[in-house]
Amino acid sequence: MDKHLIFMDIDGTLVNNQQEISKKNKTVINMLQKKGHLFYVATGRKYSSAIQIANKLSEQTQVVASNGSVYSINQTLHKEQLSENALKKIYETTAPKQLPVFFFGEHTVFYTQQLPEYLQKNDQSRIGNSEEDFCFIDSLDTLFSVKNRIINGIIIADNQETELKEIRHILEKSELLSVSSSHPNNIELIPLGINKATAIQAIQKELAIPKERIISFGDGQNDLEMLQASGISVAMGNAVNELKQQATFVTDTNLEDGIANFLINYFNQKE
Structure with a gap:
């Protein structure tokens, strides 16, 4: 066959x-x-x-x-990887609303807000595999310092559909990255095209x-x-x-x- x-x-x-x-x-x-x-x-x-x-x-x-x-x-x-301009747009758009963003390397997760307890327990397979996989991003400068290690990302926010729709519209309009969703509570952040x-x-x-x-x-x-x-x-x-x-x-x-x-x-x- x-x-x-x-x-x-x-x-x-x-x-x-x-x-x-x-x-x-x-x-x-x-x-x-x-x-x-x-x-x-x-x-x-x-x-x-x-x-x-x-x-x-x-x-x-x-x-x-x-x-x-x-x-x-x-x-x-x-x-393929998210560009520096895409990372800047994501950070500056989500930080004022305190929306959690997770950026993925091949083996590391870089996160921008306090890591929610439910992600540490129930979603390890989706987000990361162990405590050593996580690295906190506390500023745009810190994000830029690891930009060459970042491939894609995801915004996860339960019970914030209105904010997610607003953020998705802004990111799509920027034409700096591709966006999608695997669940109503997230926005997948993907290199353009x-x-x-x-x-x-x-x-x-x-x-x-x-x-x-x-x-x-x-x-x-x-x-x-x-x-x-x-x-x-x-x-x-x-x-x-x-x-x-x-x-x-x-x-x-x-x-x-x-x-x-x-x-x-x-x-x-x-x-």
Whole structure:
């Protein structure tokens, strides 16, 4: 069978609420990898967090991280970064409203407000892996001192939808970066012109696999471009409505082995 290129978002797609990959998902993915199909996790997480999940599947699973800002092709890592002007705009826009911003390096999280307790406990997988991963940013000068280590970022603010909408509008209007959201409580901060789709297109070109043999799975708004760049786009049963409307197929939820169930049906039909 012709080789397929398969991209899977992590949170809300590949893993459950305990950050676990189901036995069925892993079994089906590993079986298809042995047949020569290529699998990537494609996520807004920083690289070190994404590679941990990829390695839980297999050493052959590769990574698109930081919403397309970092990706691997045949073990070579490619990287884009937020510009200095983008960092300045983000900081000067969010600081007066005291909105928490997290900037991601490959292995480090730089944060601008007091680190919320719930992030330290429940969202370590999404934001960071240990206390050593965190570095406090107390000024624009401090931010600039680490600018070469920053790839992308995220604003997270619960119960502040009005402020987030205002900030998103300002950042979009600046045309200094790309923005998206993986949840109503956040704004994803991405290098200008970069998203999961741009990474997919670069990987596709290098590996010479046609679009009709690219499958992608997602559940959030930041997966929209990825699905549009794929010949076979699959929204999870728990996906936002916008994604379901754009996808070619809708599968079961991430808690019901949605990835495995779709792949079993798809490849059985091919065979």
